[in-house]
Amino acid sequence: MAFLFSVAFLLSVCSAAICDLITDGVHMECRERYFMIAVDLSFTGKEPRFEAVDRTGVYAITEQYAAKCGYTVSALSLLGHVELRASYFSCHTDNKDDMFSFNFNLIATHKGKEASYALNKTCTLSLQWSHREVTCEMNYMEVSVRSDVTCPFGTNGHNRNASKAVRSATTSDWQVTFQRPEEQMPSMNVAQARKRGYTFDSRDGRLLFRTPYGQPDSLSTEVENVPVEAVYATVFSRQNWVVLMVDLLAACSMYEGYFDDAGYMMWKTPEALYPSVGGTQIRIGLNGDPMEQLIAEKKGYIVEKHKGTVHIGIPYNAEGGHRKSFVIGSLYEFYVFDLSVEQISLDRDYVETMLQFRRTLVTPLLPCTIFTHNQTVLKEQMFTIYLGDVPEDVVLVSIQLNEQDFTLPFANTSTYNIAEVLYPNGTHGYTLKVPFHDLVVKQKFFIEDAVLQFMLDINYTLAVLPGNESYYHSASIVALLTDVSPPAFDAVCSESGIRFKLDHQPFDYLWEFTIGLDVLTSDLANRRGYILSNDSQSLRLDVPLATHGYKYQDVTLKGFSGTFEILVRVRETSEVQTSTVKTCLFNPPEFIMCSTDGMMTVVANLPLVVSSGGRTLRMSLMDNSCGPKDMNGTRALFSFPVNSCGFIFELGKDYVTYQNEIFYNKNYQNMVSNDVTERVIVQCTYPLSSLRQLFTMYRFVSDTVGVGKIIRTVQPTAGLQHPSRKPTAGLQSTPAIARHTQPIAFVPGVRPSTRYFRVSRVHNLAGG
Structure with missing residues (x-):
């Protein structure tokens, strides 16, 4: 029979009463009928040897010598253990009054050098001998x-x-x-x-x-x-x-045993190997510690007699058993049990026979199933994945999330978290948490279905101890959020403009907000005069009147309606999903509008043109045929093409400015104060950055509205006939307009030689 270095394992944790720690990794223990030495291979190297020592000399315990002299040496390198069992009747054991003295040398390679360790122990018989004792050892x-x-x-x-x-x-x-x-x-x-x-x-x-x-x-x-x-x-x-x-x-019995589907290692022996009257008593256990049958059965063992045989079942998780993980492509496990069985019988002459079996039973390689369980709760906005049934000799060393590698533990600054979960049966698990909105998570938005999909491919790298063999377990987790609707702003009117407010939702990042084609950013707000504030709770946008983006309608002396729209687009495609449109009625004292089709609309407040007798003077623009469209008290409404009614203009490098002036008829000057009068200048400025074609026809087209100004001056009455005189004070629609680095040189009564004039987008400014 082959020397049993192929199967077995180091059992048991020694108790303080019977186990001596000789040196690190070496233990000795006295048991009922034999003496045991257990050695950790990490201490001794791969091939430790034993020698028996007595007064006659030193004897190497070889395979043949062990079987002849009552020694059993068994080892399983995969488990990292080696064990020597010596019968109390072994060849070199000294016995005096049932006091058994054992002396051995352990020859081991430790720290690169071969060394000999003397191991000595004296054992006292704990259970009296039966008349006949039979031991069935491994060899x-x-x-x-x-x-x-x-x-x-x-x-x-x-x-x-x-x-x-x-x-x-x-x-x-x-x-x-x-x-x-x-x-x-x-x-x-x-x-x-x-x-x-x-x-x-x-x-x-x-x-x-x-x-x-x-x-x-x-x-x-x-x-x-x-x-x-x-x-x-x-x-x-x-x-x-x-x-x-x-x-x-x-x-x-030479039965080798088998592992059944119920998780038991089964072994059997004939009940009557020796003559018996009245049956046999049975004790079973692991690691040389047999228990009475009733106690064993309470601990989950099976002890059954069937057709002249005794069937014994060891639960896979029995205390004292051992399991080992093993990687051969996939992850496997096997179980090792150092079974002790005692059968006590009486023959017809009342001679008691104790039959003892010591068998190391090893299961075949069994598939070890590690699983993942998706425990994600959608409202938590976080992946929660449990990796379970991880054997105790397997540890998680790294993890890959959507092809990005992470070693464990995660850094303190990481948004990921992984926690180990321990169980009494020796297994453990790991719970991984990854926020949906982390950059490592893949997302896909199905616009038509309003479904947001989060995808996380996970590859776990585990190591089997002590050899650190790698095993990989992968899982693909998908979370679907339905009814993902685009956000909507609340909007309210004020005297000076419109205020928009948006309470943040978890999926705001899917969208972008635009004014027309321009994405709403802090820089855009600063350039256009919006007031933007954004914190963790909400976004607020104040849009003052006359800033870019307004559309004006129904302009009368009583006021006008102003409409502002914020578009909500899918960030990935820029497709418009929805919008928030707010229209408000405004009634400022005066204002100016410069439309994209070149119409200048002005409501001016002119209190100084009203006589003390309540009679209003006749008013016009520089072309006296262009009068107001409507008047009410001191307020007058003018609406005319910018390049008409006696306009003057300046053509600069980047802009063109159209200017006109509100006059009253000089025949009525005696009805106004002789000391001072008011001069009212109106202007519309358009940029030239998108100029496409010049002078093809008498037509004005701009991509956006222009910037308007109402400029008032107070000066002597005699100066009324000099409209080109530089004003001393001005009313501007917004402070956001840039000042010209060169003074504007206006040419009165000059018409441009252009017939078609197209300009690009510009701020719309109105003042009041």
Whole structure:
């Protein structure tokens, strides 16, 4: 049988009473029928060796020597453990009054150097010997019986074959005969048997027989469909006419076990390997710590007797068992159980037999299923993904989110969070949280369905300890938010303009707000004279009258309606989704409008043109045929093309300015004060930045409204006939208009030689 460095594992955590810590990674423990040394391979290296030491010398424990002398060395490098078990009857154990002294050398490579460690322990028998004790170890069978359990020749039917050898024996020395069905085996003396690998000994009133598995004299058979190996040995001595004979039958179940779908490691043995009257008592457990059957069953073990066999089931999560993760493409796991079973029976002569099994059972590689569970709650606006059933020897080392790599733990400044969740069964999990609106999250907006989709591809990198083998687990998570409607502004009118307000919603970032084609930004607001404020709660926009973006209608002396519109567009496509349009009625004392089609509309307040007798003077523009459209008291409404009614203009590098002036008829000057009068100048300025075609026809077209001014001066009456005189004070529609670096040179009565004149967008300014 192969030396069992291939399967087993270091069990148990030693208690303070029976376990000594010799050095880091080495433990020793006394158990009921054997002594155990457990060594961590991380301390000893890959190939530790043991030597048995007694007064006669030092003996290397090789594979063959271990089976012959009562030692079992088992290891599983994948689990990182190696274990030595030594029978209390092992070859080099000193026994005095059931005090067993063990001496070993551990040969190990530690920190690159080979070293020898002396390991010594004395164990006291904790449970009295039964009359007959049989041990089925991993690599040998051992039988010990009390010396007084003997019978005269021929009284035991099982010894019929041995009787022939006894009759023919002429020596008084102890002889051994092995029996096989229908086959007579010649006897041999004990010395000859030892040369064949058997151990026969007498110690402190007990006869001992030990044999490795697979000896030529052993018998492999089946009992109740369970594979069994047995060696039928009889030891006898002929003293005169009396024959002393001892039956040393060794029989062990060789069943390897299997892992069932219910999560149990199943193993079985025939109930009656040895003669029994009234059945057997059973104790089972792991790591040399057997329990009474009722206690074991309460802990989840299965103990059933069925058709002459005892079926034992070990729950996969039994205390004292061990599991190990393993990566072969996918993630697998296997379980290792160091099973101890005791069967106690009485034969017809009331001789008690204790049969002990020590079996290391290993499951096949089982798929290990790590799963992800989407625990996202939409109203939290955050992905919450749980990674579960992660084995205790597997840890999460890094994570990839939409192909971006992150090591763990996340930085303190990260918006992501991952928390470990521990469970009593040894497994653990991880909960990952990623905000929907983080830059790493992919988004897609389905405009027609008003559905916003968030996508997160996750690749977990896990490491299997202690070798740090990598295993990858991936998941794709999608969250859908329905009824994602574009935001809407509230709007209110005031005397000076319109105020818009928007309370922020989680998805405002999907949209952009524009005035016409221009995106609303702080820079745009500053250039156009808007007042913009934006905080975490809301956005407010105050749009004063006469700023760019207004549309005016129904202009009369009583006022006009002003309409302002904010467009809501999809940020990715600039497609208009909705808009907020507000129209308000305004009635300023006076104002000026410069339209895109070149119409100048002015409402001017002219109190000085009214005589003391209440009679109003006749008023006109520079062309006296252009009079007001309407008058009411001191207020007059003029509406005329900018390039008519006796206008004057200035053509600058970047602009053109049209100017006119409101006059009253000089025939009525005697009705006005002789000291002073009022001069009222009106202007419209348009930029030339988008000039396309010149002088094709008498027509004026501008992309946007112009900038208007009403300029008033107070001067002596004699100056009325000099409209080109530089004014001393002006009324301007907004302070946002830029001042000219060069003075405007107006040419009275000059018509431009252009026939078609097109200018681009400009601020619309009106004053009052």
